[in-house]
Structure formats: C-alpha cells, structure tokens
Amino acid sequence: MYRKKDPRQLEFENFYLPFGGKLRSDNRWVLLAEKIPWDLVESFYAEQFDSKGLGSPAKSARVAFGALIIKERLRVSDEEAVEQIRENPYLQYFLGFHEYRDEAPFHPSMYVHFRKRFSLEQLSQLNEAISQSEDVRKNDKKKKKDPPDDSDGPSHDNKGKLIVDATCAPADIHYPTDISLVNEARVKSEAIIDVLFAPLKGTRKKPRTYRRKARKLYVSYSKKRKHSSAQRRKALRKQLGFLRRNLKTIERLSSEVSLSVLDRQSYKTLLVIHEVYRQQKWMYDHKSRRIDDRIVSISQPHVRPIVRGKASAATEFGAKLSVSLVNGFVYLDTLCWDAYNESVDLKAQVESYRRRFGFYPASVHCDTIYRTRENRKYCKGHGIRMSGPPLGRPPKETEKNKARKLQQRQDELDRIPIEGKFGQGKRRFGLGRIMAKLSQTSETVIALIFIVMNLEKWLKTPYWFFFTLQCPARRSIRSFWKAMVECFEIAVAEARSICPVRKPVLYANIW
Numbered sequence: 483m484y485r486k487k488d489p490r491q492l493e494f495e496n497f498y499l500p501f502g503g504k505l506r507s508d509n510r511w512v513l514l515a516e517k518i519p520w521d522l523v524e525s526f527y528a529e530q531f532d533s534k535g536l537g538s539p540a541k542s543a544r545v546a547f548g549a550l551i552i553k554e555r556l557r558v559s560d561e562e563a564v565e566q567i568r569e570n571p572y573l574q575y576f577l578g579f580h581e582y583r584d585e586a587p588f589h590p591s592m593y594v595h596f597r598k599r600f601s602l603e604q605l606s607q608l609n610e611a612i613s614q615s616e617d618v619r620k621n622d623k624k625k626k627k628d629p630p631d632d633s634d635g636p637s638h639d640n641k642g643k644l645i646v647d648a649t650c651a652p653a654d655i656h657y658p659t660d661i662s663l664v665n666e667a668r669v670k671s672e673a674i675i676d677v678l679f680a681p682l683k684g685t686r687k688k689p690r691t692y693r694r695k696a697r698k699l700y701v702s703y704s705k706k707r708k709h710s711s712a713q714r715r716k717a718l719r720k721q722l723g724f725l726r727r728n729l730k731t732i733e734r735l736s737s738e739v740s741l742s743v744l745d746r747q748s749y750k751t752l753l754v755i756h757e758v759y760r761q762q763k764w765m766y767d768h769k770s771r772r773i774d775d776r777i778v779s780i781s782q783p784h785v786r787p788i789v790r791g792k793a794s795a796a797t798e799f800g801a802k803l804s805v806s807l808v809n810g811f812v813y814l815d816t817l818c819w820d821a822y823n824e825s826v827d828l829k830a831q832v833e834s835y836r837r838r839f840g841f842y843p844a845s846v847h848c849d850t851i852y853r854t855r856e857n858r859k860y861c862k863g864h865g866i867r868m869s870g871p872p873l874g875r876p877p878k879e880t881e882k883n884k885a886r887k888l889q890q891r892q893d894e895l896d897r898i899p900i901e902g903k904f905g906q907g908k909r910r911f912g913l914g915r916i917m918a919k920l921s922q923t924s925e926t927v928i929a930l931i932f933i934v935m936n937l938e939k940w941l942k943t944p945y946w947f948f949f950t951l952q953c954p955a956r957r958s959i960r961s962f963w964k965a966m967v968e969c970f971e972i973a974v975a976e977a978r979s980i981c982p983v984r985k986p987v988l989y990a991n992i993w
Contacts, residue, residue, distance in 0.1 A: 498581035544578040605929035613811035644843035648824035652800040671728040869893035
C-alpha cells in the first residue's frame, strides 16, 4: 500500500534541529533538492503499488528516490548510506523530513526494493526533466500545442551541437576463462547434488562426483603461469567430463526427488549450468572461441562480452551504452546487454534531440564508426553537418582546404567533453564497475549515475542558484546579475563592430 504525500519542497528555515541553529541555504543538498522534480517522481513511484489500500504503508517516493541519489553521489555501500543519512541533517532534509531524527530511516536492505521500483524508462524521463533548462521547460506546453513538422526535408533553424559516443559499464565479475567457468559450474552442480540427495540419505549410497580429483586437476592447471593450447584443451575436456557426469546424476535424482526441494536461486543456477555446458561443449567440439549469447558469469548470466579494442582492456563484460551530450548534460539513449554496432543509434539520438528541444542540431560530433553512408545521407537530408572528413580521397593541401582542416580539427576537440563525462562516471561515480547483481537493478544504477552527473553539472554552473531560486531575498541579486550579463553582451557587440577578431568571440563563448 502507498499513501501519496505532498511533494512540495519544505523550506529549509522550517526544518527543526533539536540542538539549535538552522540549515544553510547554500548547502549542496539544499540546492539539489530544489532541482529534482519531486512531483514527477511521486507519479512514477505511485504506479508500482496497488490502489486497494491493503498492506503496510511503503516508504515515500522522496525517501526512495532521494536515498538512491545519496548512495550514488557519495559512492558508498547500502549500509554506509543509511548511516550517513542518520548522522547528517542535510541528507534528512533532502529526503523530505521535517525534523532531525537520530535513528535510521529504513533498513539497508530496502535499497534493493528502491532500485526495483524505478524502471529505466522512468529514470530517463526524470533525467530529461532534471537536465532541461528553465527556458526549455516553459516551452514544453508550446511544443505540445504546435508540434514540429515531421517532413523529411532540411530545416533552416537547426541549433546546437549534439555529441554522441558509446561506452561499456563493466559488471563486478572476475575475468572469465572457459576452464574457470566450467570449474565453477562443476562446483555449483555438486552443491545441487548434495541438496537433492539429502532426502535419500541413509537409503542408498551417495552418487560419486569425484570432486577431490576434479579440484586437484584444476588447481594443478591454474598454478602454471603459461599454458599451451594442447594443455588448455586437455584441462577443459576433463572439466567438461566431470560436469557432464554431475548433470546426468542430477537428472537421475530428479526422477526420484522433486526439484522443488531446491530454492529459487539454486534452480536458476541449474538452468544456467545446463546452458554453460552446452555452449562450452559446442565450442570445444568445433574448436571455436565464440558463440551467440555467450554466458561469462553463472551468478550474472545476463552479462555479455563487449569487444571494445581499448588499450587497457580489449574486451569488457557488462552493458553497452549509447550516450549523447548536449550543453554539458548527458542522456542515456540506449542500454543493451548484447554487443551491437552503435552507429544504428544515431538517427534515434538526433530525433530525441529534436523531441527535447524542438529543432534539429546544427552539427553532430561523432567518431569514425558513426560516419556510415546511411547516417551521412540522413544528416544531409536534415541540414545537419556531420563532423569528420568527407568520403573519398583526401584533397590536396591548398589555401582553400585549410579552413576545412581547421574545422575538422575543431570537431575533434568538440568531442573531448563526452570522453570526460565517461571518465567522470567511471572514476567518480562507479560507472567503471557496477556492483548490482540483477539486470534490472544494474540498469537502475547505471541510469542513476547519469542523473547524478547532471545534478553535479547544475551545482558547478556559475551563479546557478541566483537565477533559479525564487526566494524574495535574492530577487535583487538576480536582477543585478542579469544587468551584468546585458552589459557584457553590449560590450562584446561593440568590440566585434570595432575590431572583428577572434578574441571577443572567444570571450563570448567562454561566458
């Protein structure tokens, strides 16, 4: 059961502190609380519950979503996040509490349920609501009344730059090899045999598994520093033999003992083990190193190998992401657990840009893999300039081509921010190793990381709180800074008319 609560923001002056004092208005958590659309969070969260009013009341939408934001922004464990909330009054204000409480607001295990209650599509909509500026939000109603023309012809009001790229969010698994994976499957199959044989204990002799011999062979192989191809195939053949024997034993025991004695996790593991054996046996017989939908982790069978060709790791194991960057804000356009060519996402990313802002981008900045003939034709038909050199033989170096080379160089420099966003997500916010185990919770964590990165962008925007907060005490300050901006624009315009050189344009871009 869920009871809807008022999502309106509590004034920080009204937050009660039993030990005296009051909250600071310029604290980061106070500023972030005003940037999140809590009413939209409330509408998404309430959809997950039955409207009959039965059962114990659930935690509020603000507590659930705010707790997820706190955990990903601080990059701590579930237990540590609950302790941080209990100790910090600013975090409790961020969660919508009216007073400070020296007790844990919920058990750390509730984080698992919070992650399951927000879908990837809902988090994408929240990310767009957070990333859009105030001007774009005001024009939302105008877009709905007067939608853009859907014709395929080129548009003359294209604005802005769209930067696109793809990356991988590695899962928390050890580097998989065929032999280690089959050995792990063998060990788990032996545990399943022990559970199935427990009701028959004392009535017959326990089936042989040769677990000591199998472990001894695997340990002797793994201790060697280098292995020849013949040694690898021999060790893999022996482990496959032990696993095949265990699976036949499980099949015989299942005819006498129902598989219902297994818990849900063990039954799922049994199904995964059967598929691992089938894939590894097929690759061994055909002397192949690849197979479709290859399983690389028994505990996380949804994880797939993603060949990236990077210097640090040629292959990563996790979800592949297609990301777009506009004005410093990142959008997660596609999340897929299977490897795919990211160039097929370019059209959808451009259309998403048009849906968000009402017009097509003036230029699209991407790497070589996106510059296919089909994508070039699509961009040209919509009046969009694609970065990079044109198709065909490079022209001779002349004075006429010098400006084109400078433009191509600038296009490569414009792609740097999205690489920086990938580094920020992987180094600062844990995108480099997703600790969630389920596919659904992993998708939630990945989407939350992009939301947190956009919230950080708002915090680092100069003078953001002067322009966005509607507090009466700051209206004079807001008007002062607006006047400063107008004076600066007039000065730049005069400088351009007097001396049309690069420096005034450069200063305008920086501002």
